[in-house]
Amino acid sequence: MSTAIQNPPPPLTKKDFATDQEVRWCPGCGDYAILNAVQTVFPNLGIPREKFVIVSGIGCSSRFPYYMNTFGFHTIHGRAPAVATGVKLTNPELSVWVVTGDGDGLSIGGNHLIHAMRRNVDLKVLLFNNRIYGLTKGQASPTSELGKKTKSSPFGTAEQPFNPLSVALGAGARFVARSVDIFAPHLRSVLEAAAKHRGSAFIEIFQNCNIFNDHAFDPWTEKAVRDDRVVTLEHGKPLIFGKERNLGIRVTDFRPEVVRFEGEPPKDLLVWDETRTDTTLAHMIAQMGDRADMPMPVGILRNVQEETFESRVHAQLRDAVARQGPGDIAKLIRAGEIWDVK
């Protein structure tokens, strides 16, 4: 009998990840760009399509699974990280992605988000931050800036917003990054890095809601100002930005400040190291974006490896089998003191 030589399956393409469902986001929504980036990155990860699972909560962003031809679970408001934790614990070989928003992930689901990060479950959390509630038509969100006038805050909000990166860092996320819907190549590179990372990954994506909060990120991301208002963190490189590449960031007295220079960059500029275990500097840089006089940081703030939750859980199961042998239910029933009645 001869054996036919098996051709390897054809490589996956972007089209393999598209579904037949009509995409129902508003025309011009930033979500389209993010969907495009994810569909572009997924085929290149070397992961079979059936091993992708996308779990979402509720909100505009959470429609995402319906548009990805993978396994998908559109769950309930805020609970996607909990559901995804069950998925990953059950089958650690799956590539599990959580799609959430600023309301879903940081308001109603804040508890699940921080605990998934704390445990270091190997989940890739994409938080689409548009600083507004879109699906419910325009209420303030936990990332809406102080004083923001919305339908639910006609006189302006009276509360400080979350900085999503600070939340993720504080919760212990091992991979923390930020990108922007319209920074396509940058977004793709961050998604790829997150996919390669083993452990809890958090990616905040600035996403424009052109209906209820249009131009929310223009002060930083608008083409005309972008170079001067955004600094891209690159591992092993000094923090340099500006149209002329003549602005740098250094830390003095535990406070980042902008340095203008001519020619060679000064030696005391902050050189970014995403593998730092200690999060102090990452926090400092994350919060820099909240200051009007400083540029908005994008890129990978933190990228450290540690054994994952699911790996530890499954190691315990294997150890138990090694020590006690596979479970025998008939034996388990007979555990403890038993007696015969004749």
Place this chain on the structure above:
Amino acid sequence: MASTDVEKPIHRDNAKTIESVVIRFTGDSGDGMQLTGTQFTSTSALAGNDVATLPDYPAEIRAPAGSLPGVSGFQLHFASHDIFTPGDRPDVLVAMNPAALKTNISDLRPNGLLVVNSDAFQKRDLEKAGYTVSPLEDHSLDGYRVVALDLTRLTRRAVEETGIDTKSADRCKNLFALGMMYWLYNRSSEPTETYLKSKFGKNPTLLEANLLALKAGWAYCEATELFHESYVVPAAVVAPGQYRNISGNSALALGLVAGAQKAGLQLFLGSYPITPASDILHELAGFKNFGVIAFQAEDEIAAIGAALGAAFTGALGVCSTSGPGMALKTEALGLATMVELPLVICNIQRGGPSTGLPTKTEQADLLQAMFGRNSEAPIPIIAAATPGDCFQIGYEAVRIAVEHMTPVILLSDGYLANGSEPWLLPDLDNFRAIRVQRPDADPATFQPYARNAETLARPWAVPGQSGFEHRIGGLEKQDVTGNVNYDPINHAHMVHTRAEKVARVAASIPRQEVSGDPEGQLLVVGWGSTHGAIQGAVQKARAEGLSVSHAHIRYLNPFPSNLEDVLRRYDRVLVPELNMGQLAMLLRSRFLLPIEVLNKVQGKPFTEPEIRASIDALLQRSPA
């Protein structure tokens, strides 16, 4: 694992044979009353008695020592015949301090035996319990046979030779009391000695002290003739086989594991600690070599979320919780109904609403299980009747969830969870196979919401299966394709389909059985933990010639298909419940039958006489 033949009681010449005894051990939370009770229970079970127990402990972990809220108790009923409850009024009360005496004395039957530790009746102790005069001196206990002895001092003297410190010596006095009870009922102390050796093996001094205290309690009775006579409760005649003593929560954990194994599924428990359900989490967390993942989630919602994620990924999702936790799981239960995945939710009910009575029993979550979700979200409900039945019901919950692709709510309660009884070890070969609803092999024809013609269950395709990629979610979906769909006619079709799918579970459950006559004047209908009290009361009434029978419903949604027929064969139907009439409401609305009710909401189980009084009243008989 130890297997022993039924032990022969030690017959003393003057021992008097009696049929059954109810003992209640009471003391401060730290006095070791639960241990004393469970030891007497297993020794009695090993001696062949039928036993039933009721632990009663405070919600506070350590209320102030000697205070009324700090009293912990353990009641045990053992007999030479079939018994159904832990007993109503104790024959013997052991009270380790005034607070224990004060909170329990009213239950002791007249002329009952009262054993008190008189060392604990000092001025301060009495004040803490709110006594101005010592009850040992004011003749208020004249109606009982009082044995007051200096338990603390006697125990200290007994363990003196070990050189142990006073505090540790005092903690041995529960074993002194246990030794006394063993003497009184001619029990061998061997099983307890074996237990102590395994518990304190690493601490020889403590072990020695405990053994000495146990022996001293026995020897003290032997030497002093403290009790005028001793008793023998012979072995009960029960079905032959192998037995062990088991609590409801342990049996439930075993039943779930057995079901998962039979179905060939990994068991994934998502749980958050809550009284009285936490023991299920503890038990399952220990079954790692069975591949059981016991995930302690950040909250009740995450617990069910993770269990549902596990179900999506091909595991059997399970949750253990109690009423307040059920309330939090409501939305996710709706999602589970919508995505039609197998999930078992165990609600170990307790007194409510809100935090209510965390350590006390109630069965007031039936309507929550039935209707406690937004919109039309039917879920099968089953309920265990006895601690041992929790095994069978756990298994059944798995079977229904997996074969019908649906969440299932399993109702137990604090009384079943912590109570225990001798359990005839089941033979798993006799349990029905559990068929997992795998999709057909060909992915080209796969539709996530195609349905099994018989059960309407959808196929369970899981991540990792190439070609079966699909999306599910809480939005209404088109039947067969599972695509999001807002069409009004489709929605109506899906609401009816989900209802019909649950209704068809009735085809796979046993018919309703009746204990007694197939027809007659009165049928007492119960569910859950009231089984023992109802069965006991009905049997006694029948022995006196009354026309009364007992039906206990274990399948509450859907009801067994013959239930209406059964109910209509009796002139009257009485439904006793530890709530304000929840099953009664369901039966009335479903069958348009007049239903008599007996309701109790005290955080305590029914007593047999309470049920009996209601039976007598309905049969227009004056109380016996």
